[in-house]
Amino acid sequence: MTYCLAIKVNKGLVFASDSRTNAGVDYVTTYGKMHRFVWPGDRVCILLSAGSLATTQAAVNLINKDLEEGDDAEFNLRQAKHLYEIAHYVGKLVQREQRLHEKAVEKSNISVEARFIVGGQIAGREPEIYLVYPQGNYISASSETPYLQIGENKYGKPILDRIITQDTSPEDAARCALVSLDSTMRSNISVGPPMELAIYAADSLEEPRHMSLKLASPFYKTLQKRWNEGLKRAFNRLPRFDWEENK
Template identity: 40%
Template sequence: MMLRGGLVFMSDTRTNAGLDNISTFKKMKIWEEPGERVLTLMSAGNLATTQAVVSLLDERSKLPEDRTPSLMKAPSMFQAACMVGDTLREVIKGLREGGQRADSGFDATLILGGQIAGSAPRLFLIYPEGNFIEAGEDTPFFQIGEIKYGRPILVRAYDPDLTFASAMKLLLVSFDSTLKANLSVGAPLDYFCYDVDSLKAEHIGRVEADNQQFQTISTQWGNALKQALDTLPDVALNTD
């Protein structure tokens, strides 16, 4: 999510290969060179694909500059997004050419956001084909994975002037709606709030399922919805 004050990221940690094979994996990766750049990548889709992409990007970021392109040397966020898209396409192509047949099963979608010194923060949604779109005034936030349950809340309540505290509250309400409707999404929830022009990774944390603040927000939101429904005018039924 893009705000005037920076960027806010939140991801769940549940992965599953059927109801009897549910695991917890971190879906958010942060690269930081304090004072020079901060980049954040979030993933949804095939776990083997997303882990391979993150591992490749991480390994290449530690190699000498003349060996291979690196996120830590990319001159702009646009070039970083191109690099991530190319890596995603490379991994998916390798899996498909490795004798596997379920092509769609290798797909993954990524969100890349951050800031490089000398330019403004930017946010990108990267598709399995490696192409991407950028967030802007008309599309100030991106979702990947299971989006339909939490999206209406974001569409109604998003405001670019939200504080980080208010944005966190909004995202928790959005995730709460998804958690209650879909078993493929689950806590704990990882988050990162990035202050514009800070060029350092602060405000990083994890919200566990039993977090008291999260539970209070969930309960009060549910009660508020019921109260709001009660205040709406009754619908006249046709008696013919």
């Protein structure tokens, strides 16, 4: 499995992903799931992928091929006038790739489905994030639910629901994304390090700040330690039952 999420706040976008891929529990490998396409001053597009690695790699290959073909391509990331066109395009690539293997897949009871998060900004437009379903359709985040998740999304959802609003700073949103990933990694072995993080400042149209955090990274270790200590402190301040001493 996988866990990726994107958060849209007033001052920017945050993208975070784990790096664990597995074909059953006896074949576990590490693959980045964040793909960045940046043309400074013109457009920034970040993709996060979950699901069949064969399908997501094929889709990214097709995206790169269409970019190489330039204006000869039917469509590519540079031709898009709106970010939703990119979401639509990614959905089409995923559908095309899934259909190629449909019959073989039916026989072996395997899923080749893939999901993508597509986010970024095109000059003159607002920053946006989209979730692209395996069926090729897509949704964007709303002001009330300013985040999107793919993969193992349940473990890390409560902290997002408690912390994230539109007014959250991109840095706070990034810290929350890391806590959300950390909680998921602790509870589900199909999600694992390193964690990739990208923070895009709204209207910058520049390469987002990017980092890859291993378990041993000092920043990540400090974050884990302080979060655990903070949770335990919060826990110790919960109200006592009426039969307990030291109410």
